[in-house]
Amino acid sequence: MRSSADTWSTRIYAPEALTPFALLLAGRYARFVGSEYAHNDEQRRFLFPIRAEDLLNLSFPSGVFDVVLSNEVFEHVPNLERSLAEVARVLKPGGTLLATFPFAYGLADTLVRAWFENGQLCYNGPPEYHGNPVDPAGGSLVFQIPAWDVLDLCGEVGFSSVRMLFISSYRRGITGAEIAGVHVLRAIR
Secondary structure, eight states: OOOHHHHHHOOEEESOSSSHHHHHHHHHOTTEEEEEOOSSHHHHHHHTTSEEOOTTSOOSOTTOEEEEEEESOGGGOSOHHHHHHHHHHHEEEEEEEEEEOOOOTTOSSOEEOEEEETTEEEESSSOOEEOOSSSTTTOEEOOEEOOTHHHHHHHHTTOSEEEEEEEOBTTTTBOOSSSSSEEEEEEEO
């Protein structure tokens, strides 16, 4: 059972602030910080007073969070390695990253869908977009679908213990479209 000291002292960051999950965390944890990504100044003004953060260059000091929770975000960053390194940087030693994303569980290597080359956006097949509360009409471009190599990548950027958990519960409604559960990345700094 969670103590009231935990709800006051645990520092949690999530790169989401407008979702029901983020609002639930904000209501339960006094030191929860949520953010959204803004492409431009107009989106930053729209978001205010919600923080606008870029997972490739977080504005937080190093070693300040106990937990980083990321739900369906890492597939949308153009540089997965750099974003994981930034998350590792802002976590305290022993801090935990818990992340979900579309996971290519049948592949060894991450499936690259889009990338930047010489400042130009390139695609491997038709562009894929997922929902985005900041830009509901446009959505968020999918850059990659991580596969099992994401575990090694986490180790390379500073996580000491990395596991891919599979969580399934018919009773609690934890299931997926293709498989009867959800993969959750757990990486400890």
